[in-house]
Amino acid sequence: MTDTARDTFGDRFRDWRARLLQKPAFIRWATRFPLTRPLSRQKTRQLFDLVAGFVYTQIVTTCVRVKLLDQMADGPATLADLSRAIGLDEDATLRLVRGAQALELISPRSGGRYGLDELGAALLANPGVIAMIEHHQLLYEDLRDPLALLKDQKSPTALSRYWAYAQSGAPNGLEADAVGDYSALMAASQGFISDEVLDAYPLARHQRLMDVGGGEGRFAQAALERTPGLHATVFDLPAVADRARHRLGSAGLAGRFETAGGDFFSDTLPQSADVISLVRILHDHDDDKALQLLHQVRAALDVGQTLLVAEPMAGTSGAQKAGDAYFGFYLLAMRSGRPRTEQELRDFLQQTGFGRIHSPRTSSPLLTRVLIALAV
Numbered sequence: 574m575t576d577t578a579r580d581t582f583g584d585r586f587r588d589w590r591a592r593l594l595q596k597p598a599f600i601r602w603a604t605r606f607p608l609t610r611p612l613s614r615q616k617t618r619q620l621f622d623l624v625a626g627f628v629y630t631q632i633v634t635t636c637v638r639v640k641l642l643d644q645m646a647d648g649p650a651t652l653a654d655l656s657r658a659i660g661l662d663e664d665a666t667l668r669l670v671r672g673a674q675a676l677e678l679i680s681p682r683s684g685g686r687y688g689l690d691e692l693g694a695a696l697l698a699n700p701g702v703i704a705m706i707e708h709h710q711l712l713y714e715d716l717r718d719p720l721a722l723l724k725d726q727k728s729p730t731a732l733s734r735y736w737a738y739a740q741s742g743a744p745n746g747l748e749a750d751a752v753g754d755y756s757a758l759m760a761a762s763q764g765f766i767s768d769e770v771l772d773a774y775p776l777a778r779h780q781r782l783m784d785v786g787g788g789e790g791r792f793a794q795a796a797l798e799r800t801p802g803l804h805a806t807v808f809d810l811p812a813v814a815d816r817a818r819h820r821l822g823s824a825g826l827a828g829r830f831e832t833a834g835g836d837f838f839s840d841t842l843p844q845s846a847d848v849i850s851l852v853r854i855l856h857d858h859d860d861d862k863a864l865q866l867l868h869q870v871r872a873a874l875d876v877g878q879t880l881l882v883a884e885p886m887a888g889t890s891g892a893q894k895a896g897d898a899y900f901g902f903y904l905l906a907m908r909s910g911r912p913r914t915e916q917e918l919r920d921f922l923q924q925t926g927f928g929r930i931h932s933p934r935t936s937s938p939l940l941t942r943v944l945i946a947l948a949v
């Protein structure tokens with residue numbers, strides 16, 4: 574607290590409540606008193622989930638590894654069917670099935686069978702989320718000692734090795750095998766990003782898109798497929814731009830796209846687009862680098878042309894766990910960048926020659942939000 578800070582009424586109320594909730598006698602009373610009991614149970618469940626969340630995640634990970642949910646994609650299955658299909662004995666299968674049922678991934682059906690529940694069906698429908706669950710094994714390794722991550726923000730980690738550009742002094746020279754895994758993961762997970770972004774800001778009024786840091790071109794592909802007459806350039810590191818050329822070429826989009834390989838910090842960006850997108854890019858970089866990239870993007874646009882920024886943001890109402898907790902610690906482990914609030918991004922845009930900023934709503938702000946700005 575600074576010397577000048579003054580407690581507001583809200584501060585005083587929260588501090589009084591925090592003191593009260595630390596008193597065992599109050600907790601004992603509140604868990605028994607009929608009017609406070611439901612709240613006490615809710616807080617107990619909430620705290621239990623915080624304490625045990627990693628166990629739930631490991632159960633989900635096991636379901637994905639043994640493809641438990643896939644066995645129910647076409648309809649319910651018996652325990653014996655499941656046990657045979659996933660290669661675990663019936664006792665072990667039952668333990669996993671009960672865990673999955675408790676997590677609402679699956680639910681019982683008549684005749685001792687099991688089928689998908691809402692969350693299981695949604696998970697199975699999202700290959701990008703399944704890819705993230707498998708990828709999380711690396712993050713799990715790094716988070717074994719989160720305090721060490723906070724204290725030493727330099728030593729290499731599983732994630733800093735995976736995201737080879739995050740620590741490389743010369744990312745331009747990264748070879749195909751250093752960018753392959755992360756590019757495939759990003760392409761798989763565009764499924765839950767591109768529709769969100771393009772629904773929030775359809776590109777129909779634009780002629781030429783340049784997706785900077787566009788990976789292997791999944792976002793550009795989605796934009797081209799839903800926007801007749803649009804042309805797209807994918808700019809990324811040379812080895813990634815090669816992957817984009819192959820993907821977009823084999824998607825039947827020849828003639829509507831080009832790719833450009835380079836380092837977006839040190840190379841001049843092509844000056845060919847009337848809209849530039851930065852999808853899941855700025856949060857990867859520390860403040861000085863993020864500002865440098867925005868200057869580069871501004872130099873590639875004429876006054877009145879458009880910048881689209883799409884990424885999960887800190888401080889997103891109802892999604893603080895995703896922005897501040899998950900991406901905060903994910904990027905800590907990656908050793909580069911941080912999630913920013915909408916206001917911080919707006920300030921960065923204003924400092925780098927952008928104005929008339931607005932934020933069209935996405936349907937799932939937890940997954941991504943969008944800012945649109947014009948070069949001024």
Ligand SMILES: CC(C)=CCC/C(C)=C/CC/C(C)=C/C=C/C(C)=C/C=C/C=C(C)/C=C/C=C(C)/C=C/C=C(C)/C=C/CC(C)(C)O
Binds near residue numbers: 695907940
């Ligand atoms: C039909 C009847 C009777 C009732 C239906 C009731 C009903 C309407 C139910 C709702 C069903 C429904 C529509 C569910 C939809 C669920 C969806 C769409 C779920 C989506 C979940 C998405 C998840 C969990 C996404 C997770 C994403 C993660 C973990 C992303 C990680 C990204 C990373 C690590 C990115 C890295 C890039 C870097 C390095 C930071 O730049």
Ligand SMILES: C[S@@+](CC[C@H](N)C(=O)[O-])C[C@H]1O[C@@H](n2cnc3c(N)ncnc32)[C@H](O)[C@@H]1O
Binds near residue numbers: 763787835
């Ligand atoms: C997190 S991925 C996002 C990819 C894609 N926009 C998406 O959302 O799926 C970051 C991308 O930025 C690219 N990148 C990182 N540093 C770069 C640099 N210095 N120059 C060009 N591209 C770079 C990476 O190769 C990668 O494709």
